[in-house]
Amino acid sequence: MKKPGSIWLLLLCLFLLDSARGQVIILKGKVERKDLHTYIERSFSLPDSVKRISVVFSYNGKDQRTTIDIGLMDPVRFRGWSGGARNSFTISAEDATPGYLPGALPAGKWTLLLGVPNIREGVVSEYEARITIETRPVITEFSSMPIRAAEGWYRGDLHMHTGNSDGKCASQLGNQVGCPVFRIVETATAGGLDFISVTDHNTVVQAEALRELQPAFDKILLVPGREITTFYGHANVFGPADFIDFRMDAPTHAAAKGWMNAVNNSGGLLSINHPGLPSGEECMGCGWQIENIPDGVVAAVEVVNGSTMKYSIEGPVQGWVFWHKMLNSGQHVTAIGGSDDHRSEAIGKPTTVVYMKELSVQGLIDGIRSGRVFIDLEGNRDRFLDLSVTGKEVYMGGTVKIGRTDTVGLTPYVKGLSGGRIEFIIDGRPDAALTRELRSDDEKIPVKWVPGGGRHSVYVKARDKDGKLVLVGNPVYLE
Template identity: 25%
Template structure:
């Protein structure tokens, strides 16, 4: 028997006629739920407590007899993720409720026990005593394998090609410097909205998104006429089993995150994506519970068709983080397996920047500076991530980062224009699993033209490494289809 939830509490008359709902994740492969619900006392005869009870309802204490006894009444009801499973209204200080496929306690409905977030609600019909002891314990009969901790994004079906929205980006369109993961005092950040926007402008950021935890209230503070920034509406859904960023060109309708589970997450992601939201898994390999609640991605997904990007670099000085190395390795492994998913970065900006911190930014090429245009380019993958170097990539004279190119032979012409480079950096052209080309760069600017006559891979991307081998910039892929 696996314990899912337990709580003990003390109630008094101020909890009278209130409902207390507990959202509890029920895993897969549960054959029986066992719920113990207890409270005491049922009867209350203390004169002071009785007088408080009748006065609260507008009666005179004169209606009380010497032997008057009133009763506390607490009941329990249960909802599974899809429907009401029942409740029993009766006086009993020790209640045992069992639900299985074939049987259920009186007042409750037997049947399949679906995985997801269940609601267990205590209904305080009458709280008359000054100290009502109450406890709720929820257990499940379940296969232990259902509780094993998964490596993030480990159990995925075979990759499915996405239907890619083709966009036409002018090759001379500017690259926009963006920061997509920030927090304010509206959640756990230490900067006001105004302080964050001012700091972003000082860093030369053109596009900013405030992604407070489970709230968009910071956007009420905005005074856009005072800042030369394109704002993407954003929020970081912060759940017990993972965090994900949602960006949109317009107002984001918030959903109740407490209802999310592995079984319901895909429906929400699809709904958001159908509304042209950009969806990014945040810091999937962070330490997580109990060190950082929900920070590691523990949702078990069988596909990632409704996810646009993985935040592979999180925080300042991103290459010093082991969890970022794991996230980057997972992203490149997914690409090698045939998944088409973008990489993203975010400072996870909570505090003013430290003197020794080096930050990475998203660089996005969009036809204009509007939020809608930037969102389209991010979803398309017309972006690269950099802590300094600037990259312009052209393939076959007219294609660039994020494009899907139909080719009839194996000849490929690659042109790179690099700037803001550190001396002794290395430029790497990576095709699938192999290093196609590498060259050391001695100057801050360089042009590279490379031709491959035997290109057979499904994608290529660029990495730039400093003289000690740390990645300082990389692009999202260019994809190829052979006809």
């Protein structure tokens, strides 16, 4: 039953704060022995159009065995109970902490439920509930802390599908069934990946499963994603987990800017998928047809798509032509890869390798935007590629100013490809004069080049001893 408010000794502080993610409501109070085996209802109000609420609950007196359980009700129904098992939870329309129901967040009176299963005589325990209210889409982290706080190179796959769209895998009897999310995560973990994004078509139902799985798979970052699938092109979205209206009726930026702006306004990242594929009955809208997109809207391009590598790695079905066109127009767009796995069989082929400040969703987005990224087509952890401007702290994705007569020093760093070679791709074309042989498995090869002024993009491809393309870097930009 509810404890009458008149017999409570509350230290009440209820106020709204501006924060980076929205508003914060703080509820404070205290419990003592007479509150034992009672339930306390603490109410707060939600405005219209709330996207997510997150609660962090803390209290003192645990060393004296005080226990306070927590749960939540919305204006209509019970939304969940975690008892004393958790000190925080989150709820949105698409996902929720285990023990809580996702779904619409109606405006009105919500109630934080507090149960007091134990408190000793003479003990007074103070509690605080910090409730964050998000009223606009933001990127979603399924872990409250980075999976790894260390700066460095992290390997992952940015394109795959589960049974929430058209991903299949074998059942116990060998039948092809919709593949559950946990099977995908297990496969990626067994492959030694550091991160994956599950990108089912237009839906974000997979976010609920990923939130549940992330605590158990605490060595791999699970990234909210989806493949925006339209009649005129496909694009991956990384970061936000809430619904984005993908509907459009013409192959124009005017028709697409609603969903494109929603991604960027949330802090998420937009990447064009397999732009070189044809569109038609075999693959609805697979090739990219949307033109005249302003600079800065698209952050990345899937230059290598794993599902089409069996046909060609460097041919027109991949994204090379489209990416080079964007680079030559002056845009700084990061090349990435994705397996586009639909069978839980080829995850990590290709692998996208990103230099991040930390292994988190924000770290991944920032890392891709920075451009210090390379694609490992075969997913070989012994291979590595980087490119720097000699004598400067400028790496892939960075920009260096040049004079018309300046000589630029470029230093590729390659591992695991003794007997292979590197090629420099300048403004989308290979420069044969800069090709270099690789004589060891750990090699830095400085070269000098005179650009002759103007604006240029320079990146490196690395081939094995048989001439097969195995690593692709991102550009250094010269202006």
